[in-house]
Amino acid sequence: MYKKDLDALISANKLPNFMLIRSNDEFLNEIYASEILEIWSAGELSKDEIYKIYYDEYDFENIKGYLEPSLFSSKNIVHLKTDKLVKTKELKEIISILLKNSDNFFLYELFEGRDFKISNDFIKVFDGNFVRLFKPANPNEAIQILNKKALNLGLKINQNAIFEIYKIHNENLSLSSCELEKFASLNLELNLENVKENVFGLSEISFEEIFNKIINLKDFRNEFFIYIQSGSYNENELLGYLYASFFRIFQIHSYIKINGKLDIKEILGYIPPPQIQANLKNDALKFNTIKFREIFIFLNELDYDLKTKKDLNKTYFMLSALIKLQKLLAQK
Structure with missing residues (x-):
């Protein structure tokens, strides 16, 4: 299922009694796991009464034993949080117990690292009761x-x-x-x-500051070098921020061109603070449609080069590309 389907099940309080949620973002996993467990417990069980199994603590026989009928509680909830795959055979047996008793609940919260691969057989065990969460698109x-x-x-x-x-x-x-x-x-x-x-950012410079200097044709090099000192700096993320920022103002540009007015909530789906609204509108009106096309072609080519060129100093290559991008913005 998609995230929107899971949101609908949560809103309607109609969750199945076993679920797999997976993502490479621990926060997304955590917030949805918290909501699911809260609905399942429904005031009958406290957080301490949920059987929590984290990472290498997984034990197949212990889970089976816990899910057996109990004299002390009519409801049993198991929360497995791990970055490893349980054997498909064991998973099938756990879910067979859940199918026989709707008062048993099992949440498999899976953190996916790099190059993480999951077989179709593993996914099929959950019979559609699974969702993969992605970083928000906007x-x-x-x-x-x-x-x-x-x-x-x-x-x-x-x-x-x-x-x-x-x-x-x-x-x-x-x-x-x-x-x-x-x-x-x-x-x-x-x-x-x-x-x-x-609230203070980990870096003294935010991406927004760099983007504003680039788009307003100001010298951004000092800010760039401060920004890359942040432990979270990544060329692909920076490129993603650039693409998202230009696409945001292109949406505004297109809406104004088609409708002759600005409705920021209809365009973005939310209402930013007034100063940010003003900045977005000004940025959107700086370029024509042809210029936006040139910008997106440039960013796509930059993405291709970063992913395919070997022996590349990506930091200096990115700086050089941003300077070229600024020259492109300056051309009439």
Whole structure:
């Protein structure tokens, strides 16, 4: 199933009694696992009464024994959180127990590292009760996920404050989630003033600062070298930020050209703070449609070069490409 299907099942409180959720983002796994377990427990079991098995603690016989009928509880929940695959034969036997008793529940939370491969036989065991979670495709989707996290922590939702946290942490969900946990633990109200006083990015420079300098034809080299010192810097992520940022303003450009007006919520699906709205509109009107086409061709070629050229100093290659991109933006 897709994430939207899982969201619908959660909203309708109609989850099956066994699920596989998988992702290469621990935060996404964690937030959906938390929601699923809360629905399954339904006030009958506390968090401490859920049988949690993390990583190398997996033991097939222990899980089987736990899922057997109990004199003390009519409901049994097993939560397996791991970065390894259970043997398909063992998994089939566990699920056969679950199919016989709807008061048994099993959540398999799988963290996928690099080059992680899963066979079709493994997936088929779950009979459609599985979902693969991906990094949000746009800020609106990310903000919705962070809203869920804030609600789970008992924080009052403030869209502008959450958007600012997400921006400060360069669209990193895990870091943004940690900030929300900090707000909850310190009993701080979630608002822009508290965000500005208490939230600091890992890098002194955000991607937004670099992008704004590039698009406004200003010297960005000092900011670039500070930015790459961040432990989270990655050329592919930087390229992804660039593509997403240009596509965002292209959406606005196209909407204004077609409709003769600006409706930021209809375009993006959310409402950014007023200053960001103004900046997006100004950026969208700087270029014509032909220029946007040239920009996207340039970014696609840059992506191809980064992935195919050997013996490449990617940092300096990226810097050189960004300077060329700025020259492209400057051409009339």
